[in-house]
Amino acid sequence: MKCKSIKSLLLIFLMFLSFNSVCFASDKTEIVVGLDVNLPPMGFIDPSGNVAGFDIDLAKEVFRGMNKNVKFQPIDWDSKELELDSGNIDVICNGLSKTPEREKTMLLTKPYMKNKQVVITKKDSPINTLSDLENKNICVQKGSTGSQALRKHEISKNLNSIVELENMVECLNEVDSKISDGAVVDEIIARYYLKKESLHNKFKILNEEISSEYYVIAVKKGNENLKNKIEEQLNLLSDNKKAAQISEKWFSENIFFRPEEANIENADNISQNKNVFPLFINGLSNTLVLFIIVIIASLPLGFLICLGRIYGCKFIKLSIGLYINIMRGTPLLLQLLFIFYGLPYVPFIGNYISFKDRFLAGTVAFILNYAAYFAEIFRGGVLSVDKGQIEACKVLGFSKIQALYKILIPQIFKVVLPSICNETVTLVKDTSLIYSIGVVELLSNTKNIVNSTANVFPYIIAGLIYFLACYFVTWIFRKFEKSISF
């Protein structure tokens, strides 16, 4: 019976999804173009706050030719397939490389530009060829062609680590602060960025490429009409030299080519591992390990902090008060980012305390945050214990340790149990925040799977796992509560 109702719920959900994708965009007068605004010079927000870039200018010309209004919609690049599929956007025209995966999930035009994935390092780095990358740490933009190309390339077997970050600028920051030894980026984008920011003396680009690829425009699968019209316009723009003008404006040379003349035989064939199960398990295990370490470490730490706050000297009380206020008054996400990315930049302290390991940094941030909350919960518990209990310990000759162990802790434990349970359940879900510093976990890997397969079912699985984990935690705490008979 239960199984049946879950099935029918799923069915309704899936029906809703398919209903969403019934209507196609070509009949509309407005075309919504999705873009990653962190991708200069293809698409970005210029200093005056408008979207600008080569692809923006190109898209404007293409749709002017089709008599359509264009709206530019910033999207999460990771979710581009879903955005297109759900009809939130009609077109992706933003340095989108052609890959076999994307050909399966989206409808792609013929290419209009060629690009390479290259390795960028610090200018003074000893890395000069791809073979120098052995045992090095490399970062890439999450879900990017560079990411897929790197994993496909044989050099990836000899790397120490590959870390996925939100965007190219973050990758360059990591290389700059030497957290990563190099980054795999799109050459066109990287060269433009270095030129614009005058960073040529900070970074260098290796001559050997990881892969090469073609830029295409994508529409929703099945919308042949729109795709053909766009290709028609691209050819037209090539003929009337408008495309060349735009190219020269952004790259000082014409690197646009007529889609009809595209010869893409030489393009590298990048394909991704189709078995998503290991990815799922990998994320799940990281989530679990993080949860277990944090709960084991932050509970006792919280208790110590609470004792310090109640019984410590004035200085200790004040410092702990400040610490707790900071931990409770700022977002956990910010604390995570600060501890991993920010610490190395803090004068003096940064030289001594900084984390090379992302998972360790994340764990420390979580422990510090949760210990603060637990400390306050314990403080409530300590204050709730009747003063008479402590006096009875005194007159009966208990040592301080005996009083703490035999009388106070059991009584505090009983009082705080429901609040601790609450926080622990929150922690189960909060673990997903560690993705922000490039650690894979259950939710981010699920998102990757969803994006590469354009199938939302993994979200439901992930949701179910979180739900069951929370349920299990609650169940354990209930057992505890019931075992306390006083």
Add this chain to the structure above:
Amino acid sequence: MKSIQVTDLTKKFGGETILNNINFSSRPGEIISIIGSSGKGKSTFLRCLAGLETIDSGSIEIRGKFLVRGGIYAPKKEQADILSNIGFVFQNFNLFNNLTVKENIEVPLKNKKICSKEELNAKSQHLIDKFKLTGRENFYPKNLSGGQKQRAAIARALILKPKILLFDEPTSALDKELTEEISQIIKKLAEENYTIIVVTHQMEFAAKISDVILRLKNKNFYEEKNSII
């Protein structure tokens, strides 16, 4: 020998003098009641004797050893030794909420780690029988009646074999019948040569059990004539 000798005890709370130059003494087997209206410092005096409050000046001598001499306390370790002569029964009993009756009675002795499990069991069983707690050994305090709590608290105070027993308002939570019962218990304990000091606001109760009744008035003790004796 005097079991307690207090000389010139002064206790202040935030600059206000509560007890002023008090002199007091007691002997084994003697029951002394301290009466007086509430908030005047009766309980404070008792708490000073038990080491729960520190006095500002004066001396407290317990069975020949100074807990405080001229306002200066003995070293911590010695204090603990001296205070082990004193058993304290709180007004609201302060039984340990997380322990059963048996555990409550045993825990002070268990902490000392000086006797075997069997010995401990025999001692607690003796007290459980003596104070009519049989059948309630495994109850938690929240499941006990007022009288049972009172008796358990006394049993707990006795496990360490003190020589002096201090009762803070022992009848405040009890009805007439149970008051009678506690009177009998206290008298019996005095016969066993315990020194007993009782703080109470019930004159009738004090008169019934006491050898000496002291009234706390104007920060000092005044002996009352016991009209019943």
